[in-house]
Amino acid sequence: MVQSLNTTAELTAQGISYLGIGAKYGKILVGDRAFEFFNDNNVEDYIQIPWQNIIAVYVHVSGKTVSRRFKIKTDKVDLNFSSKSSGNILKIMREHLGNDKILRMPTLWDTTRSHFKHK
Template identity: 55%
Template sequence: MAQSLNTTVSFQTTGVSYLGIGGKVGKFLVGNRALEFYADANVEDFIQIPWESINQIGANVSGKKVSRHFEIFTDKGKFLFASKDSGKILKIARETIGNDKVVKLPTLIQQVGRFFKPKKNKKQD
């Protein structure tokens, strides 16, 4: 049986995990020690990310609207999730891990724009 890392849960919502092939629908538990995702189809199929292991967490922001999709960067890799309450999850993460680890990720248009932007040549001495 899956054992939660959290002793208290401050927020619970539904969402999707994009780990592996296809998305898995399940529940997010945001607590005092970790961010956890438990799949609805199989509770034993879970992801537990302790707050200490998160290097960065971020989402696309346009104006004041936060995207449904958010990414978590750890030393083990990158995790992609989606939730209708991603803004609330990021707000709790900001309070827990600090303001510097919660970032705005570039939108698709910004990424494409960087690709076509001319590179500046550095003058050699």
């Protein structure tokens, strides 16, 4: 059985982890000490990321709409997740990480514009 890093769970939501080939469905748990993902089908398949190991969280934003997908960049690896509750998950993560670590992913237009600005 997996031991959670958190002492209190602030939010639990259905989510998808995109690690390796394919998607894994499970539960996302955001708590006082870490971001955690637990696979529904395999109890031994889990991801635990303490808050101090997270460098940044990237999310697609279009207008005022927040995408379901987000990427967590850690000191070792980048992990992609998706959830219908991504807005609530990101709000709680912002409380633990601060505004400077929750970042908007650049759009195709932003990337193209910056490419021509530097030439």
